[in-house]
Amino acid sequence: HYTYFVLVRAHCLAGELQAAMDLIRDMENKCRGTSSNPSIYNFVIHALCKSGKVPEAMGLVKKMVDGEDGACRPDVVTFNTMMAGLCKAGRLSEAQQVLQDMEKSGFAANLVTYNTLVSGLAGAGRVGDAVVVMRGMPQGCLPDALTYNAIINGFCKAGDIQSAEIFLEEMKSTSFSPDTFTYTILINGLCKSGNLPKADELLQEMMSRANCSPNVVTFNTLVDGYCKASNLDRARELLSSMLEHGCAPDVVTYSSIIHGLCRAGDVDQGFGLLQKMISKGCKPDVVTYTVLITGLCKAGKMVEACQLVRRMLDDGCTPNAVTYSLVFDGLCKIDRLKMASDLLAAIQEKGRVAD
RNA sequence: GGUCUUAUGAGUCC
Numbered sequence: 556h557y558t559y560f561v562l563v564r565a566h567c568l569a570g571e572l573q574a575a576m577d578l579i580r581d582m583e584n585k586c587r588g589t590s591s592n593p594s595i596y597n598f599v600i601h602a603l604c605k606s607g608k609v610p611e612a613m614g615l616v617k618k619m620v621d622g623e624d625g626a627c628r629p630d631v632v633t634f635n636t637m638m639a640g641l642c643k644a645g646r647l648s649e650a651q652q653v654l655q656d657m658e659k660s661g662f663a664a665n666l667v668t669y670n671t672l673v674s675g676l677a678g679a680g681r682v683g684d685a686v687v688v689m690r691g692m693p694q695g696c697l698p699d700a701l702t703y704n705a706i707i708n709g710f711c712k713a714g715d716i717q718s719a720e721i722f723l724e725e726m727k728s729t730s731f732s733p734d735t736f737t738y739t740i741l742i743n744g745l746c747k748s749g750n751l752p753k754a755d756e757l758l759q760e761m762m763s764r765a766n767c768s769p770n771v772v773t774f775n776t777l778v779d780g781y782c783k784a785s786n787l788d789r790a791r792e793l794l795s796s797m798l799e800h801g802c803a804p805d806v807v808t809y810s811s812i813i814h815g816l817c818r819a820g821d822v823d824q825g826f827g828l829l830q831k832m833i834s835k836g837c838k839p840d841v842v843t844y845t846v847l848i849t850g851l852c853k854a855g856k857m858v859e860a861c862q863l864v865r866r867m868l869d870d871g872c873t874p875n876a877v878t879y880s881l882v883f884d885g886l887c888k889i890d891r892l893k894m895a896s897d898l899l900a901a902i903q904e905k906g907r908v909a910d
Numbered sequence: 911g912g913u914c915u916u917a918u919g920a921g922u923c924c
Contacts, residue, residue, distance in 0.1 A: 557911085560912060561912085593913080594912060595912090596913085597913040598912085598913050599913095600913090600914095601913070601914075631914080632913055632914045633914085634914085635913095635914040635915070636913075636914045636915095639914065665914095667914055668915080669915085670916070671914075671915045671916095672915090673916090674915060674916055675915090678916090701915060702915090702916080703916090704916040705916050705917095706916095707916090708916065708917065711917095734916095735917080736917050737916090737917085738917090739917045739918075740916080740917050742917090743918065746918095770917095771918085772917055773917080775919070776918045778918085779918065782919090807918055807919045808919085813919095814919065842919055843919085845920045845921070846919080846921095847920095848920090848921090849920065852921090875920095877920060878920085878921075880921060881920085882921095
């Protein structure tokens with residue numbers, strides 16, 4: 556079975572999900588009667604969900620629950636994985652149904668099950684429902700740091716910092732202390748609601764505490780906050796201060812600042828920073844390029860925008876629906892249908908159509 | 911020994 560796991564995982568990671576499913580069927584036939592391990596199935600369910608094949612994942616789970624021809628019995632991870640996939644697809648009522656289904660099949664929900672549902676609801680703007688689920692968690696399965704973090708994030712995303720702080724206080728009264736995630740969530744909420752001073756204060760608090768130092772995500776969150784508040788100087792200060800804390804800026808850090816520069820109308824400086832990140836060994840991704848292309852389109856530099864699309868293709872970076880809609884929209888608006896069709900031809904020639 | 915849950919960046923003035 557371990558051999559099968561290695562093979563199935565390799566296929567999944569290569570995006571060859573049908574091959575992975577075929578291997579499972581092959582395993583079911585060859586190992587008939589032996590008890591197999593659900594982790595192989597769980598891995599495939601996860602991969603199917605991640606690539607948007609939720610119905611296929613549901614089919615596999617159903618096969619397992621029904622005990623169809625040689626299929627392995629599900630375990631709690633099977634249900635948790637399926638539930639997370641449904642949440643990410645925005646299919647929340649079906650995710651809630653999984654909780655009913657598993658109990659019907661005699662499986663007890665665990666902490667991961669509840670946390671999955673809580674974060675799914677909270678992340679979809681239904682933080683009130685998330686709190687109801689949290690309050691209904693049974694003895695022996697009480698909320699942990701992840702539960703609180705998901706709830707706090709839900710309130711922050713809804714712009715309700717006050718409620719987030721109430722749950723922060725409640726968290727502090729438990730055996731779980733706010734961690735790097737908690738602080739980063741709050742910093743993000745404060746940034747998005749325009750309270751940069753308080754967000755910065757929290758960063759200072761983190762740096763003075765031992766058990767929850769800021770990481771690259773924390774810095775990125777605040778860097779983006781300052782960029783969006785048009786305070787590029789402070790954003791750059793943070794870039795230096797993250798280095799002092801042993802945090803290497805990553806593609807998100809650079810893309811945020813490049814976005815800030817472009818938004819300020821300084822696409823040239825954006826390209827300068829692009830060069831700098833490349834020279835530091837940080838590879839630009841589809842978002843980095845899209846940010847720059849947006850800047851070029853807004854500046855009416857459609858020829859350069861098309862050139863950058865070709866450059867990203869050459870760089871091995873595949874444009875997605877956001878990139879394309881942006882460029883084609885820009886071209887059509889200024890009536891450059893010839894350029895649009897030329898670009899489309901170049902994309903098709905490279906066989907790189909995403910989304 | 912292998913599988914599940916929490917935080918950060920892009921377009922559409924809709």
